[in-house]
Amino acid sequence: MKVACVGGGPAGLYLSILLKRQDPAHDVTVYERDPEGSTYGWGVTYWRGLLDRLQEHDPESARAVEEHSVRWRDGVAHVGDLATRHHGDEGFGIGRHRLLAILAARARDLGVRLEFEHPVTGANPPAADLVVAADGAGSALRGHHAEHFGTEITGGRNRYVWLGTPKVFDAFTFAFVETGHGWIWVYGYGYGPEGSTCVVECAPETWTGLGLDRADEAEGLVLLEKLFADVLDGHPLTARSSGRAGTAWPVFRTLTNRTWSRGNLVLLGDAAHTTHYSIGAGTTLALEDAMALATALHGPGGRADALARYERERRAALLPVQSAARLSAQWYENLPRYIHLPPQQMFALLGQRHSPLLPHLPPRLYYRIDRAAGRLETLRRLKRRLGPVIARTVQARRLATGGGPVPPGRPDAVPAHRG
Template identity: 45%
Template structure:
């Protein structure tokens, strides 16, 4: 089967890897508009479940990603000078490193990669569809393939969030996943951060539009904007710096403030074109699953192509039905969470504030509990008990040790998967 993937991000590259693993006879080409090594964004975060999926699909590649990742073992929420601690662990990895590993693995398996290849117009897309059995659109939330296929091809729905945000690097090596909130004279501004490399991490800053404009972040250049954010979050950054650029090898291309685009589609397929990753669906960055969902799309599509033995229409029909059913629930969950953050000023100043609140805001434990229920359904009594007990240092140590033991057992099982193919 002749397959072309438009887009060389995690979704397109990992689909190519999975499809080649299942059927080496496939002729797969990945087209990427940017030069080799270019990327947008700093680190990405993922959880144990994704690594398990990767080991089942490509143990060699999974081991390389696992080895290049940075572990965080705790979450903390800070408001001004006060902190609440939450259990949990996960992994961070630089997006550029992840793409390098996927690129190397795809080439090892015989995938052809072509950089600086951009779809020019609808006629070129039609020619690509005619020359290939399958065209996989993995070119992001602003998918050019999706647009060139026509306004009615997928029934696309785009909705922009109201809060500006910016994705930056830092030379501070966080050891946990951290939410930090600071009150300014123009409103609240916050970031979430996590380690994504041995010598640094990733910070995503967000605030209401009125705060963004009031602070002048809509007018400041890249360097001045980072300097202001360093001043506001001096307590959290502890003398470390925020890094400009876009997280790739081109440090001259500045990061920029943007608003999140919620992407939905009535269908993920049209003729022999199929959407995966952000081209098909987006989930807000505070949910932290965009890359993982893109890779799970890749796994699912490759599996259905294999199960249907090259019957592309049947495979795409099943992928479209199963994928939209699964992701629809996740998107609704993530949307409730993003709506919660868009109400942050009202939450911190009124709904979660107490009459005796200190000047820098409400009690972090109150906010942590509210954050735990932001996706809907309220916070369960057991979760409330765990959060309260986690404020005791000795209890946190027990949670970390238990987590370490669980990871050791997982790693032993994964080592057997790797030995089986080695």
């Protein structure tokens, strides 16, 4: 099979790796419009589950990704002068440049052709058995057939900007700062010894009130450095221009498509779907798309059947993620509802922002219910764990004293099979 992957991001590169691993005879080319080594952003974040799946599909690239990643278990929230730290699941960060270099090197080793500085438009798609549109949310290939794909784009409310800093955070860090024009906040996470990613977000009235809509890049960075001086420990913020036209502080655009394929053309990653950056799932979903498409193409039936299987599987997997992303974005858009809670409560509800119930209950009431449910679940787990042990101890003591086994249904019998 001859395959053309248009777009040299994580999705296109990883798909090319998986296809060549499945069958070295596949003729696979990746076309990327930008020069090699140029990319936007600083670092990407992911979780242990993705690393396990990478290990299953290609152990060699998985080892390289893990080796060059940093990890954390804590989350820290700064709200004004107050701060709280929580221990959580293991998270990872890796520089986007580093991730792309790892995937590009692995693809080359397997015989994939990489064509950099080779733009592809919808009017001149490569001749191939399968053309994969992995060219991002602004996909030219998808846009050329927009009516067929049924693309829908919904804009969020808040403004955001993607920045970097040489400050290396030791935890996933949130900092909320109150200004005379409302709250502004930053998400920060390390991706290597060279620095961290910082995403700054605020409501539109805060953005205009602070003059960020009128400030040039240098003026905006100076203002943000002052606002977040405490969490940055005096380190600067840096911007990396993509060299493309666009708003420096855009609103996030959630993109969906009615269908993901047209003949021999199939959408992958952000070309097919986007999810709000606040859940940190974009790169994970792109790589999982590549896994699903490669698996479907290797399965029974022809190309049409494979593309249909791929789309069904990924749509089903995306439903809970898209719901979580939508609720997460709404939580930040309604930040004043939560920000004046005590830091422990605010941070707990920050972690619960994916709950569909949270927007409909008073925050303090939700917090109390969530705490009570957590304690109840802890008791249930303890009972499940200790029930069989207690039952065996009671039986052993009765037998040791000649009392015989505990008859079923007796008050002192502990049924080991119940939760």
